[in-house]
Amino acid sequence: MIKIATYNVENLFDLKKSGYEYKEYIPNTVSQWNQKNYTAKIKNTAKVIKDIDADIIALQEIESYEAFIDLKNQIKRDGLYYRYYALADAKNTTVKVGILSKYKILYKKEIPINATFRYRNILEVKLDVEDEPLYVFVNHWKSKSGKERERVLCAKKLYERIKEIGFDKNIIALGDFNSDYAEKYKLSRYHNNTNGRTGINDILHTDELKNKADKTSTCKNCLYNLWYDTDEAKRYTYIYGKRKEALDNIIITPKLLHNKKLHYIEGSIQTFTTDYLVVKNKINRWQMSRRKPHKHLGKGYSDHLPLTAEFLVK
Template identity: 80%
Template sequence: MIKIATYNVENLFDLKKSGYEYKEYIPNTVSQWNQKTYDIKIKHTAKVIKDIGADIIALQEIESLEALKDLKNRLKRDGLYYQYYAIADAKNTTVKVALLSKYKILYKKETPINATFRYRNILEAKLDIDGEPLYIFVNHWKSKGGKENERVLCAKKLYQRIEEIGFNNNIIALGDFNSDYEENKRLNKWHNNTNGITGINNILHTDELTTKASTALTCKDCLYNLWYDTAEGNRYTYKFKKRKEALDNIIVTPYLLKNKNFHYISGSISHFTTDYHVVKGKINRWQMSRKKPKKHLGKGYSDHLPLTAEFLVK
């Protein structure tokens, strides 16, 4: 059995001034993003990842390879060693997606959405899982600050690449899609500039036809969102004004539901919570002072909960 996870760590910036940082993350300024607070952020992020104990974990909002390596080294110090790693750093965006793995990464490549800095590249990695090939796509789609056509564009690029590989393969697309598993039912008027078409449901074909594993298996070009394999009340990794949202998703080719040698374990999809990450019903995010200029307090973890799923390898 292997555990695969995704986790938006919330702004893990390094201490090098690149010119692309958010104002509060310019190092060694009044915001107090410095060696002390950086070390705490690394320590806290590593604690969550260690407690998850995943064999493969996709990460979002990593600024650089240096930050990823610092996190990897801290995890090794804490007793969790990921021998293999990759980051989508071909484009100098503010935050990037990355991957840590105990299994060998055979190659990594990036799928650009377009040339602008509004979009983060999708990270593609092919892994060797005890002889079984696994394709992983780490996503961080455009935030809800943008309208749905921007997430549709991300979905089209992802789906096109999955089509090229072929649906009769072990493929997992995961990460922060900034989309609910039923975005087509929640799409509000402000976001809807696509006549109701959503990236996650309509473009990736995770719509009403594939809400059950049994029906997903009959579709040749559909994908299956593992959120449908748990109780509706458990389907969230984020809270906005007390409203539970499932912005993070793990989506698979139906082939992973039937492959005898390597398949998803039914009922294993779950958001990951601890008594330190969720306090009094609230997600204990990385904390900053409310008064301006905002300052890092050296407390908290992330505004997202991790999401995990388990797979059986024979």
């Protein structure tokens, strides 16, 4: 059995000034993004990843290779070692996506969305899982400060690449899609500039396999969102006010439902929660002072909860 996870770690910045930082993460300024708070952020993030104990974990919102390696090394000091790793760092976006793996990475590629810095590259890796090839795509689509057309563009690039590889292959697309698993039914008037079409449901065709994972032959080019394999009340990784949202997703090709050598374990998808990640029904995110200028307090974790799923390897 292997465990696969995704976790938006919320703004893991290093202590070097690159010019791309958010204002509150410019190092050694009034916001107190300094060595003390950086170390606390690294240790807290590593603790969560160590407690998840996944074999493969996708990460979002990492600023740089330096921050990525510092996190990896802290995880190792905590007792969990990832021999293989990759970061989508070909483009100088403010934050990037990465992956840590106990399984060998055969290659790493990046899928550019377009040339502007508004879009983060999608990371593609091919893994060797007990002699079974597994393609993994790590996503961090445009946030909901932008409208749906921007996420549709991300979805098109992802879907085109999956189609090139083939829907008969072992493929997992996961990460922070900034899209609910049922986005087309929840799309707000503000975000809807696509006549109701959404990236996650209409472009990736995840809506067509809803609640019928055992009938995947009806849609050869569809993808299956694992959220449909658990109770609706449990489908969340983010809390906005009092509303629970599922912005993070794990999406697979139907092959991984039927492959005898490597397949998804039914009912295994779940949000990773602990008493330190959720406090009084609120996510214990990385904390900053309320008064301006906002200052880092050196406490908390992330505004997202991790998401995990298990697969059987024979």
